[in-house]
Amino acid sequence: MKRSGILNRQLAGALAELGHGDGVLVCDAGMPIPDGPRVVDLAFRAGTPSFAEVLDGLLDELVIEGGTAADEIRAANPEAAALVESRLPELRLVPHEELKRLTSGARLVVRTGEARPYANVLLRCGVFF
Template identity: 85%
Template sequence: MKKSGILNRQLSGALAELGHGDGVLVCDAGMPIPDGPRVVDLAFRAGVPSFAEVLDGLLAELVVEAGTAAEEVRGANPAAAQLLDARFPALRLVSHEELKVLSAGARLVVRTGEARPYANVLLRCGVFF
């Protein structure tokens, strides 16, 4: 049994299968989930777990070379915008519609219980060497 890190067996296993360049969409409870990517749904109740908790847990375990989010986050969810800016100094912003299109190419979707709008980011996995 693992003693630290991500304990959810489905999520831990899905992360172990990721490679350089793979996409991981970390999304709020309202984001439309495209057909195709593997989905690990962590949503339990509104706000639980939060987008910030899940994102920080993933960033502690993954090498991430880039992040893409919806430009609408700036006006609609300043707290999420501030979190994303702090975690991704070179955050790429696209329209929410474009983010939905891009998310179809993700290898993994991790759905949180976040109940505030536009708390979504598409991560691009890097390599540790």
């Protein structure tokens, strides 16, 4: 048994398959998920697990070069905006419709139970060397 880190077997396995440049969408419970990317659905109840918990857990495990979020996040969900802006110095903001379009190119989607709007970020994997 693992001692620490991500314990969910599907998520841990999916993370191990990621490479440089791969996209990982961390999304709220309402984000439409296109056909194509592998999906690990962690949603249990509204708010559980939270966007912040899942994002922080993933950032502890992955090397991330940057990310993309919807520019609507600032007005509709200032707490989530502050979170992604503080965690991702290389953050690009695009219209929500553009973020949804970009999601189709993600390698992995991690759905949270977050029930606040626009709590979505598309992470871009980096390398540790």
